[in-house]
Amino acid sequence: MTRLKFSSQRFGILVACNLLNLTLINSAIAQPELLRTLIVTGNGIEKISTTIAEVKLGVEIRGKTAAEVQQEIALRTSDIVNLLRNKNVEQLQTTGVRLNPNYESLERNNNQRNITGYTGINIVSFRIPTDLVGNLLDEAVAAGASRVDGISFTATTEAISAAKEEALRKASINAQDQAEVVLETLDLTADEIVNIKVDRANIDRPQTFAAEQFALSEARVNTPIIGGEQTVEATVTLQISY
Secondary structure, three states, X not given: OHHHHHHHHHHHHHHHHXXXXXXXXXXXXXXXXXXXXXXXXXXXXXXXXXXXXXXEEEEEEEEXXXXXXXXXXXXXXXXXXXXXXXXXXXXXXXXXXXXXXXXXXXXXXXXXXXXXXXXEEEEEEEEEEHHHHHHHHHHHHHHOOOEEEEEEEEOOHHHHHHHHHHHHXXXXXXXXXXXXXXXXXXXXXXXXXXXXXXXXXXXXXXXXXXXXXXXXXXXXXXXXXXXXXXXXXXXXXXXXXX
16 A cells, blocks of 8 residues: 555656646747847938928117007007008917116116116017018018017928928838848848837928028118028838848
Protein backbone atom coordinates (compact mmCIF):
# COMPACT_ATOMS: atom_id res chain seq x y z
CA MET A 1 0.00 0.00 0.00
CA THR A 2 2.83 2.35 0.83
CA ARG A 3 4.55 1.74 -2.53
CA LEU A 4 1.26 2.34 -4.39
CA LYS A 5 0.72 5.64 -2.63
CA PHE A 6 4.29 6.75 -3.42
CA SER A 7 3.91 5.81 -7.04
CA SER A 8 0.65 7.80 -7.33
CA GLN A 9 2.32 10.91 -5.97
CA ARG A 10 5.26 10.46 -8.32
CA PHE A 11 2.92 9.98 -11.25
CA GLY A 12 1.05 13.18 -10.37
CA ILE A 13 4.28 15.16 -10.24
CA LEU A 14 5.36 13.82 -13.65
CA VAL A 15 2.00 14.74 -15.18
CA ALA A 16 2.19 18.26 -13.74
CA CYS A 17 5.74 18.73 -15.09
CA ASN A 18 4.73 17.52 -18.53
CA LEU A 19 1.74 19.88 -18.59
CA LEU A 20 3.98 22.79 -17.58
CA ASN A 21 6.49 21.96 -20.31
CA LEU A 22 3.69 21.70 -22.85
CA THR A 23 2.34 25.10 -21.78
CA LEU A 24 5.77 26.71 -22.17
CA ILE A 25 6.26 25.12 -25.58
CA ASN A 26 2.83 26.29 -26.78
CA SER A 27 3.52 29.82 -25.49
CA ALA A 28 6.80 29.89 -27.38
CA ILE A 29 5.12 28.67 -30.54
CA ALA A 30 2.24 31.18 -30.18
CA GLN A 31 4.62 34.13 -29.71
CA PRO A 32 4.39 36.28 -32.87
CA GLU A 33 7.42 36.82 -35.00
CA LEU A 34 9.11 40.19 -34.44
CA LEU A 35 7.72 42.64 -37.01
CA ARG A 36 10.40 44.36 -39.07
CA THR A 37 9.35 47.91 -39.95
CA LEU A 38 10.75 51.07 -41.47
CA ILE A 39 9.55 54.47 -40.22
CA VAL A 40 9.82 57.46 -42.55
CA THR A 41 8.51 61.03 -42.35
CA GLY A 42 7.63 63.00 -45.46
CA ASN A 43 7.25 66.75 -45.79
CA GLY A 44 4.95 68.70 -48.08
CA ILE A 45 4.97 72.45 -48.73
CA GLU A 46 2.43 74.48 -50.66
CA LYS A 47 2.62 78.24 -51.30
CA ILE A 48 -0.47 80.31 -51.96
CA SER A 49 -1.11 83.98 -52.64
CA THR A 50 -2.46 86.16 -49.86
CA THR A 51 -5.53 87.83 -51.26
CA ILE A 52 -7.08 89.21 -48.05
CA ALA A 53 -5.69 92.15 -46.08
CA GLU A 54 -6.45 92.52 -42.37
CA VAL A 55 -6.19 96.21 -41.52
CA LYS A 56 -6.18 98.16 -38.25
CA LEU A 57 -6.59 101.92 -38.63
CA GLY A 58 -8.16 104.76 -36.75
CA VAL A 59 -8.02 108.23 -35.33
CA GLU A 60 -5.66 109.85 -32.84
CA ILE A 61 -6.66 113.29 -31.52
CA ARG A 62 -5.02 115.67 -29.06
CA GLY A 63 -6.94 118.43 -27.33
CA LYS A 64 -7.20 120.52 -24.19
CA THR A 65 -10.29 118.87 -22.69
CA ALA A 66 -11.52 115.27 -22.61
CA ALA A 67 -14.91 116.31 -23.99
CA GLU A 68 -13.33 118.11 -26.92
CA VAL A 69 -11.17 115.09 -27.77
CA GLN A 70 -14.03 112.60 -27.46
CA GLN A 71 -16.31 114.70 -29.66
CA GLU A 72 -13.70 115.03 -32.42
CA ILE A 73 -12.90 111.30 -32.29
CA ALA A 74 -16.58 110.41 -32.50
CA LEU A 75 -17.08 112.61 -35.58
CA ARG A 76 -14.04 111.31 -37.44
CA THR A 77 -14.63 107.68 -36.48
CA SER A 78 -18.22 107.91 -37.68
CA ASP A 79 -17.05 109.16 -41.09
CA ILE A 80 -14.46 106.38 -41.35
CA VAL A 81 -16.93 103.67 -40.37
CA ASN A 82 -19.47 104.94 -42.90
CA LEU A 83 -16.77 104.80 -45.59
CA LEU A 84 -15.79 101.24 -44.64
CA ARG A 85 -19.38 100.04 -44.62
CA ASN A 86 -19.95 101.56 -48.05
CA LYS A 87 -16.91 99.62 -49.26
CA ASN A 88 -18.46 96.38 -47.93
CA VAL A 89 -15.45 95.44 -45.84
CA GLU A 90 -15.72 92.25 -43.77
CA GLN A 91 -15.44 91.71 -40.00
CA LEU A 92 -15.55 95.42 -39.17
CA GLN A 93 -15.15 95.96 -35.43
CA THR A 94 -13.69 98.33 -32.85
CA THR A 95 -10.43 96.95 -31.44
CA GLY A 96 -9.20 99.80 -29.25
CA VAL A 97 -10.52 102.93 -27.51
CA ARG A 98 -8.30 105.05 -25.26
CA LEU A 99 -8.46 108.47 -23.64
CA ASN A 100 -5.37 109.46 -21.67
CA PRO A 101 -4.36 112.70 -19.94
CA ASN A 102 -1.15 114.46 -21.01
CA TYR A 103 1.07 115.77 -18.23
CA GLU A 104 3.63 118.52 -18.21
CA SER A 105 7.25 117.56 -17.53
CA LEU A 106 8.31 117.16 -13.93
CA GLU A 107 10.23 120.14 -12.57
CA ARG A 108 13.15 119.69 -10.23
CA ASN A 109 12.10 119.44 -6.56
CA ASN A 110 8.44 119.27 -7.63
CA ASN A 111 6.59 115.94 -7.49
CA GLN A 112 3.32 117.32 -8.84
CA ARG A 113 2.43 117.33 -12.52
CA ASN A 114 -0.35 119.30 -14.15
CA ILE A 115 -2.55 117.97 -16.93
CA THR A 116 -1.94 119.88 -20.15
CA GLY A 117 -4.50 118.11 -22.31
CA TYR A 118 -5.79 114.74 -23.48
CA THR A 119 -5.02 112.21 -26.23
CA GLY A 120 -7.76 110.01 -27.55
CA ILE A 121 -7.45 107.00 -29.86
CA ASN A 122 -10.10 104.90 -31.58
CA ILE A 123 -8.99 101.91 -33.69
CA VAL A 124 -11.13 99.72 -35.93
CA SER A 125 -10.15 96.54 -37.78
CA PHE A 126 -11.55 94.97 -40.94
CA ARG A 127 -10.77 92.64 -43.83
CA ILE A 128 -10.72 93.58 -47.51
CA PRO A 129 -9.28 92.12 -50.74
CA THR A 130 -5.58 92.97 -50.96
CA ASP A 131 -5.87 94.63 -54.35
CA LEU A 132 -8.35 97.16 -52.91
CA VAL A 133 -6.59 98.09 -49.68
CA GLY A 134 -4.25 100.74 -51.15
CA ASN A 135 -7.03 102.92 -52.51
CA LEU A 136 -9.09 102.39 -49.37
CA LEU A 137 -6.25 103.66 -47.16
CA ASP A 138 -6.08 106.85 -49.21
CA GLU A 139 -9.85 107.33 -48.91
CA ALA A 140 -9.69 106.63 -45.16
CA VAL A 141 -7.13 109.40 -44.76
CA ALA A 142 -9.40 111.79 -46.60
CA ALA A 143 -12.23 110.72 -44.27
CA GLY A 144 -10.18 111.54 -41.17
CA ALA A 145 -7.95 108.53 -40.38
CA SER A 146 -4.64 109.58 -38.85
CA ARG A 147 -2.95 106.28 -38.02
CA VAL A 148 -2.59 102.70 -39.24
CA ASP A 149 -1.72 100.20 -36.52
CA GLY A 150 -0.82 97.43 -38.92
CA ILE A 151 -1.70 95.40 -41.99
CA SER A 152 -1.37 91.63 -42.23
CA PHE A 153 -2.20 89.33 -45.12
CA THR A 154 -3.84 85.95 -45.45
CA ALA A 155 -5.31 83.69 -48.10
CA THR A 156 -9.00 82.85 -48.25
CA THR A 157 -10.37 79.98 -46.17
CA GLU A 158 -11.00 77.98 -49.34
CA ALA A 159 -7.44 78.51 -50.60
CA ILE A 160 -5.95 77.49 -47.24
CA SER A 161 -8.07 74.33 -47.12
CA ALA A 162 -7.01 73.35 -50.64
CA ALA A 163 -3.36 74.08 -49.78
CA LYS A 164 -3.57 71.82 -46.72
CA GLU A 165 -4.81 68.95 -48.86
CA GLU A 166 -2.05 69.49 -51.42
CA ALA A 167 0.62 69.71 -48.72
CA LEU A 168 -0.58 66.41 -47.23
CA ARG A 169 -0.55 64.77 -50.66
CA LYS A 170 3.02 65.94 -51.26
CA ALA A 171 4.07 64.76 -47.78
CA SER A 172 2.59 61.30 -48.40
CA ILE A 173 4.41 60.95 -51.73
CA ASN A 174 7.63 62.20 -50.16
CA ALA A 175 7.40 59.59 -47.38
CA GLN A 176 6.78 56.81 -49.90
CA ASP A 177 9.71 57.93 -52.05
CA GLN A 178 12.04 57.89 -49.03
CA ALA A 179 10.91 54.39 -48.08
CA GLU A 180 11.48 53.09 -51.61
CA VAL A 181 15.02 54.49 -51.71
CA VAL A 182 15.98 52.96 -48.36
CA LEU A 183 14.49 49.53 -49.00
CA GLU A 184 15.86 49.33 -52.55
CA THR A 185 19.34 50.30 -51.33
CA LEU A 186 19.24 47.56 -48.68
CA ASP A 187 17.78 45.03 -51.13
CA LEU A 188 14.56 44.72 -49.16
CA THR A 189 10.94 44.62 -50.30
CA ALA A 190 8.11 46.59 -48.75
CA ASP A 191 5.19 44.55 -47.48
CA GLU A 192 2.48 46.92 -46.28
CA ILE A 193 1.89 50.18 -44.43
CA VAL A 194 1.04 49.23 -40.84
CA ASN A 195 0.69 52.71 -39.33
CA ILE A 196 0.14 56.29 -40.53
CA LYS A 197 0.57 59.49 -38.54
CA VAL A 198 -0.54 62.84 -39.94
CA ASP A 199 0.72 65.97 -38.21
CA ARG A 200 -1.39 69.10 -38.16
CA ALA A 201 -0.57 71.39 -41.05
CA ASN A 202 1.37 74.53 -40.13
CA ILE A 203 0.42 77.82 -41.75
CA ASP A 204 3.00 80.59 -41.82
CA ARG A 205 1.62 84.10 -41.85
CA PRO A 206 3.38 86.59 -44.12
CA GLN A 207 5.07 89.68 -42.72
CA THR A 208 2.86 92.13 -40.85
CA PHE A 209 3.46 95.79 -41.60
CA ALA A 210 3.75 97.72 -38.34
CA ALA A 211 2.23 101.10 -37.63
CA GLU A 212 5.50 102.99 -37.97
CA GLN A 213 5.81 101.82 -41.58
CA PHE A 214 2.83 103.97 -42.54
CA ALA A 215 3.03 107.73 -42.41
CA LEU A 216 -0.48 108.63 -43.52
CA SER A 217 -0.79 111.82 -45.44
CA GLU A 218 -3.48 113.39 -47.56
CA ALA A 219 -0.86 113.95 -50.26
CA ARG A 220 -0.40 110.23 -50.74
CA VAL A 221 -2.30 108.82 -53.70
CA ASN A 222 -2.84 105.19 -54.73
CA THR A 223 -0.77 103.69 -51.94
CA PRO A 224 0.75 100.44 -53.31
CA ILE A 225 0.13 97.40 -51.09
CA ILE A 226 1.42 93.94 -52.05
CA GLY A 227 0.38 90.92 -50.03
CA GLY A 228 2.97 88.28 -50.93
CA GLU A 229 2.67 84.53 -50.32
CA GLN A 230 1.60 82.25 -47.51
CA THR A 231 3.20 78.86 -46.81
CA VAL A 232 1.30 75.75 -45.72
CA GLU A 233 3.42 72.81 -44.54
CA ALA A 234 2.38 69.27 -43.54
CA THR A 235 4.17 66.09 -42.45
CA VAL A 236 3.12 62.45 -42.83
CA THR A 237 4.86 59.58 -41.01
CA LEU A 238 4.57 56.03 -42.38
CA GLN A 239 5.48 52.75 -40.66
CA ILE A 240 6.09 50.15 -43.35
CA SER A 241 6.72 46.45 -42.77
CA TYR A 242 9.28 44.60 -44.91
